[in-house]
Structures are given as C-alpha cells and as structure tokens.
Amino acid sequence: MTSAIYAPDADRLQPKAVGHAVSIGALLSIIEWLSGDECHALDEAGLVSGLGRRLQALGLPVDRLTLHLMTLHPEFIGRTIAWAPGEPVEIHDREQGARVAIANTPLRKVMETREPLVVDTRESVHGRWQHIDVFADRGLMQLVIAPLCNVDGPVSAAVFGTKRPGGFTVPERQVIERILPALRNTSELRILRQVELSLLDTYIGPLTASRILAGRIRRDEIESMEAALLLCDLRGFTELSNRLPGSTVLGLLNAYFDRIVPAITREGGEVLKFMGDAVLAFFPGYDAAHSCGAALASTRAILDEIDHFQYEGIGVKAGIALHYGEVSYGNVGSGRRLDFTLIGGDVNLVSRIQTACSELGEALLMSAPFREEAGAGDVVSVGAHRLKGFADPVELFTILR
Numbered sequence: 001m002t003s004a005i006y007a008p009d010a011d012r013l014q015p016k017a018v019g020h021a022v023s024i025g026a027l028l029s030i031i032e033w034l035s036g037d038e039c040h041a042l043d044e045a046g047l048v049s050g051l052g053r054r055l056q057a058l059g060l061p062v063d064r065l066t067l068h069l070m071t072l073h074p075e076f077i078g079r080t081i082a083w084a085p086g087e088p089v090e091i092h093d094r095e096q097g098a099r100v101a102i103a104n105t106p107l108r109k110v111m112e113t114r115e116p117l118v119v120d121t122r123e124s125v126h127g128r129w130q131h132i133d134v135f136a137d138r139g140l141m142q143l144v145i146a147p148l149c150n151v152d153g154p155v156s157a158a159v160f161g162t163k164r165p166g167g168f169t170v171p172e173r174q175v176i177e178r179i180l181p182a183l184r185n186t187s188e189l190r191i192l193r194q195v196e197l198s199l200l201d202t203y204i205g206p207l208t209a210s211r212i213l214a215g216r217i218r219r220d221e222i223e224s225m226e227a228a229l230l231l232c233d234l235r236g237f238t239e240l241s242n243r244l245p246g247s248t249v250l251g252l253l254n255a256y257f258d259r260i261v262p263a264i265t266r267e268g269g270e271v272l273k274f275m276g277d278a279v280l281a282f283f284p285g286y287d288a289a290h291s292c293g294a295a296l297a298s299t300r301a302i303l304d305e306i307d308h309f310q311y312e313g314i315g316v317k318a319g320i321a322l323h324y325g326e327v328s329y330g331n332v333g334s335g336r337r338l339d340f341t342l343i344g345g346d347v348n349l350v351s352r353i354q355t356a357c358s359e360l361g362e363a364l365l366m367s368a369p370f371r372e373e374a375g376a377g378d379v380v381s382v383g384a385h386r387l388k389g390f391a392d393p394v395e396l397f398t399i400l401r
Contacts, residue, residue, distance in 0.1 A: 267283070
C-alpha cells in the first residue's frame, strides 16, 4: 500500500471537509514518526495519543482512535488503548471472557477475515458496534476498522472513529490506509514484547524471566544466592488421581493451584516449578528475616485456604516444608533444551522435610535456620529426625494452630 504514495497522481491528497490538501511530505512525516526512535520509545498510550493528534493536525476528523492489541496470555486476550481529543488515554486489559463482548461485531469480523471495514451507525450485516465500551455514547457516526496482521500470532486492529455526519471522505480514508503499514509494524513490536514478557512470566516467573531477557541463557551461568524455600505438596494425590476421572483431577489441581500461587506471589515469592501436585517456590534472601517472614506469611495463608478448599465436594490436605539456605540458581540441561532451576544441598533438605510432613502427620515443618530468621512466636519443636541423605538428625519445627 505504501507504494501508492509515490504514484504521480498522488502527490497531494484532498480531504474535502478539511479544506486543504494533505501533502505527501506531511503524510510521510507521520509514517516516519511511526517508524522512528521517538515513537518506539513511547508506551502504548503515547503511541495512540501521538498518532491521534498528528492525524487531527492533518485535518482528519478523528474523534476516537483505538488500538486493539491481541496477545498470548492465559488470562487476557489483549489490551485496548483508546484516545479521544482532550481526554486521558484509556487502557483496558481484556480478559478471556471479553471474546463474548465483541462477538458478532465488525471489530471481530475484521480480526477474523483480515479485511478492513467501514461501518456507520445504521444496522449492518457485520453486526453492531455501539455497545462496545470504548465506542458507546460518544456520538460517533462512522468507524474505519483496519486489521493489523502480524507475521505470526493473533490479528490486532486499529479503529478510527468520527462524529462527522457522512463519516470520513474517500481521500481521508486513503490517508488512514497509507499509514497502516507503519502502524502495524510499530504495534507488532509492542505485541511481540508483551507476548515475550507475559509468556516468560507465566511459565517461569518474573525473576527468572528478567534473567533470560538480560541475556543470562548459557548453561554454565549459575548464580549462588540465599533464599527462603517453600515446598507444598498435596497429600494423597496418587490415590485421588487413580480414583477420579482425569478431567476432574485436572480441574482439582488447577483450583488448588489457584489458591496456592496467589498466596505465594502476594508476599513476593516466585513459583519456580509445578511438579505434579507439588509447588516449589523461593523468596530471594536479600534480607533473611524479611524473606523468611514472607515465606511464613504465605504458608499461613495457604493453610487457611486449604482448610476451606472444596472442589466438587472433594477436600484436600497438604504438607508444607520451609527452609532457609544457599542455593545455586541457573541453567541446567542439555544443548538447546535448558531449564532454570534451583539445586544444592539446601534444596534437597527442603524436599526431605516435606516428606517428613507426611511421616509425622504435620501440615507444616520448618528447619532451625528458617525458624531463627522468621522469628515467629508460635513455633514449637517436634524433635530431631533422621532424613534420607543426611547423616545427622535434623531438628524440625511447626507452628501452633
């Protein structure tokens, strides 16, 4: 589409209602801005507001400009960024259920067909759009909806709305058409970045994601650090998985993790791994007392959640192990298949403490180093116990409940 800019008969575009010609130089300035460093340094709100103001400066009657950037995320389908003259930019993160809200609308049709549409306030075979929150009750007379087709992944869209009776003129729509490739490219960079961040955050956690994005991806890059470790295991899961249908087991696990994980992340912990029915999390020990206090607060919240947990009439019990020590954190694996993980004697110890939870019938057990740093007043000893792989007995502690 950009090649038409240089056609001999396209040196000036004449939006009739504007009253002046749009020069190729002015149009190119917008395209260059969309492609340049200044625009790339802006966030999504800056992109949309900057583009809206520039289009108005060209004389286009843009009264609403929205970007609908689709992404890959387990909870969100994408983000809507909406601009109008003289108003703050609105940003709406759309949850997965939002697909229903835009079903049978021109916006959805454009995303599915990858073809642009021009729709007005009259009933349309493409469906109605006036109920969509960013367009409702604004007196808009027409929308120009254009797909932003990425190289891969879901299709996004840009929407240009006007209050002018009769809508955009043909020359005005040509201006919009000519800026779309540059808008698509700059939007795709933002989408790819967001997908990169959200998928890494979802699958490996924010701290590990930041290490990867910082370039720490080689197999021999191992970092030693002190951390509070939390290992939570579902009791009797083998019996449940053998007795219940697979779909029920999966639903139970997801509901169970929905209770466990927020209790960890609220306190600054990071889930490192899901291991079947178990969760391994760590709280980096920048301050030992704070890390252990946060891990203990998470544990108390988890135990409270489990006490009231039911899934289709099924209750569960869990065993939680807590320990504070030094771990090696980094890449482990073979060739091109690597995994970020924690290794070391202290990781082995928290695993053995968790096994002792079942053997001693305790919902929570912690090591002496953890107890000392946590400084909780309701901690009591359950004695010294032999743990597999450790020569000396290990004193373990629990909390009074």
